[in-house]
Amino acid sequence: MSTPVLDQDLSSDLATAALALARRFHTGATLWCIAPAWEPHAQHVAVEFVHPVIVGKKALPAVALTGPDLVATVRMSVRPGDVVLAVAATDQPDVRSVMRRAPAWGATTLWIGSGARPDAGAADHVLWLDDPDPRLPATGGFVLLYHLLWELTHVCFEHPGLLAPEVPECTTEGSLAGPGTGAGVCITCSDEGCLGEVVGPGRVRTATGIEDVATVLVDPVAPGDLVLVHAGTAITRLEEPTPR
Structure with a gap:
């Protein structure tokens, strides 16, 4: 099974997600990583951000969350302004519940997965491989996505002007x-x-x-x-x- 090629839409989604993540880190966010069916992916993502492999790149706060009651664990951990990143298929009920509740906790959400896509609006950012092969999580596809996410996040840090959050316009006071x-x-x-x-x-x-x-x-x-x-x-x- 070959490593998937990123198409234009996925490349754009990656860039947008990395910019949002950099902005959150810039304001003091912690990245909370979950992957109930594939816990090593959550741990791998957290390690990528906490222990950068490139000299001179800053360590960024990231934690892998595991356990039998993932919704309760994330609820207790997350604070307004944080980011919740899930590596999971759409059939994971705990992940679906966390993604749904995260706006009430003030958290930005990022969902990495493959196969059938989540419903529109299920997460703030979706990085998806449409390949339905169930073996995909064990290949380099997901690893490629979050490695690129890490690299692009640090590219954003190299351009401080990008880190100011966007402010939506309003026509009234x-x-x-x-x-x-x-x-x-x-x-x-x-x-x-x-x-x-x-x-x-x-x-x-x-x-x-x-x-x-x-x-x-x-x-x-x-x-x-x-x-x-x-x-x-x-x-x-x-x-x-x-x-x-």
Whole structure:
């Protein structure tokens, strides 16, 4: 089985993901790596960033997370502004749940995999090999992707002007929801809400932290439920997608 060739779309996705990752690292992010079916990939990615093989490249904070309850482990570890990178197929329920919840934790998401693609919007950045061969994770395909991701991230560091985060435009005065908020829109002129995860009665975790939120419109809710929050009120409860 030969090493896959990167087409133009995947090359563009890689460049975009590397720039986003460099910007997150520049603001103090930690990269949390998960790969429940292929844990060595998560460990390999973390080592790439923590122990650069090229002299003069900075070590970047990255940690491989493992264990039986991966959602709980990531939830406890991640902080607003961090990045969660998954190496997994789309049939991994823990990864699908982590990717879905990450905006409520304020995290940027990056998903590397092969075969059937995730649903549109399942992660902020998707680096995908369309080859359906189940042996692909054991070949150099994934390793090539995250090695290139590491190299391109450091290329971005060589151009400091690239590291300033993009600020979305708004035609009215007000605050803007930034990357990882689950909204990405003007929070004063849009009716869209932001994703939140219930942590207790009247308490919801969003990208900005733990908030007091009225849940009367969506009760009953339980810790771990996902809700859409607008103006201090949970307006919709989001159901977990049906596993593939």
